Amino acid sequence: MKHYNTIDLANPLSYKDDPFLVSAALAVTSxxxxxxxxxKINRVDxxxxxxxxxxxxxxxxxxxxxxxxxNKEKKQxxxxxxxxxxxxxxxxxSLKIKGEYVFITGPYNDELSxxxxxxxxxxxxxxxxxxxxxxxPLRKISFLEQLFCRMTHPKMNRVKVxxxxxxxxxxxxxxxISRFGVSWVERTESFSEDDEPIEIxxxxxxxx
Numbered sequence: 283m284k285h286y287n288t289i290d291l292a293n294p295l296s297y298k299d300d301p302f303l304v305s306a307a308l309a310v311t312s313x314x315x316x317x318x319x320x321x322k323i324n325r326v327d328x329x330x331x332x333x334x335x336x337x338x339x340x341x342x343x344x345x346x347x348x349x350x351x352x353n354k355e356k357k358q359x360x361x362x363x364x365x366x367x368x369x370x371x372x373x374x375x376s377l378k379i380k381g382e383y384v385f386i387t388g389p390y391n392d393e394l395s396x397x398x399x400x401x402x403x404x405x406x407x408x409x410x411x412x413x414x415x416x417x418x419p420l421r422k423i424s425f426l427e428q429l430f431c432r433m434t435h436p437k438m439n440r441v442k443v444x445x446x447x448x449x450x451x452x453x454x455x456x457x458x459i460s461r462f463g464v465s466w467v468e469r470t471e472s473f474s475e476d477d478e479p480i481e482i483x484x485x486x487x488x489x490x
Contacts, residue, residue: 286345291338303341307332310344358421372430384423386416393454396444397429400468400484445483457489 286303290296297303310332311318311325317340318328332341359379371377375388386398394416395405403418418426432441441454445465452459465485 285349286342288338288342291341292335294333294335296335297333304333306341306344310337310340313344314340372433375430377426379420382420383417384420384426386418386426388415391433393441394429394433396442396447397425397432400442400482401425440486440488442484443487445485448487454487454489459487460490461488462486463488 284302286296291303297307307329311328315325318325323331328337331337371386371388375386378385378387383403386394390405398404398416398418401418401422403416403422405416440463443454443462445462448454448459450459450461463486465483467481468484469479469481
């Protein structure tokens with residue numbers, strides 16, 4: 283993203299052939315509505331005033347905000363990449379970052395699939411660019427180690443499951459389910475075709 287100083291932003295010519303500054307002018311009128319309302323200026327006039335070189339301070343403030351967000355995202359991406367490099371996957375599994383997702387290549391596993399689904403991911407398909415494997419939002423990668431640990435060291439006394447997915451006597455993590463706890467509804471990070479958050483009913487399965 284280009285850097286601008288106050289002199290640039292006070293020059294009407296800067297906005298003439300710069301689509302970014304044109305969109306910034308529109309954004310400023312929306313974000314700082316109260317500033318213009320106090321001056322009794324409507325959004326159309328405010329946008330034109332900005333493009334005529336007025337209020338360069340507000341435009342600079344908005345651009346600095348975008349730069350801060352951009353730098354934060356770059357740092358997060360480096361942090362995530364560092365996590366992936368140090369990550370110890372079970373045999374036959376590997377990780378790869380692409381965009382805002384981490385792709386987990388390896389054999390399908392019911393328990394892993396459930397855990398990833400609860401975190402807003404799932405078994406990869408057309409929704410995730412047709413990779414073969416699991417897909418998880420990158421910001422949830424810190425939870426992946428816990429899921430792998432449950433797969434390889436299943437010593438817990440209980441585990442969260444989707445209601446009616448298993449029955450008493452079924453095996454999970456090579457252990458027999460003895461009973462189920464009280465169920466509750468959880469909102470996942472996935473969305474329906476109507477852009478509504480998908481909710482699932484879950485409970486704890488207890489082992490013998």
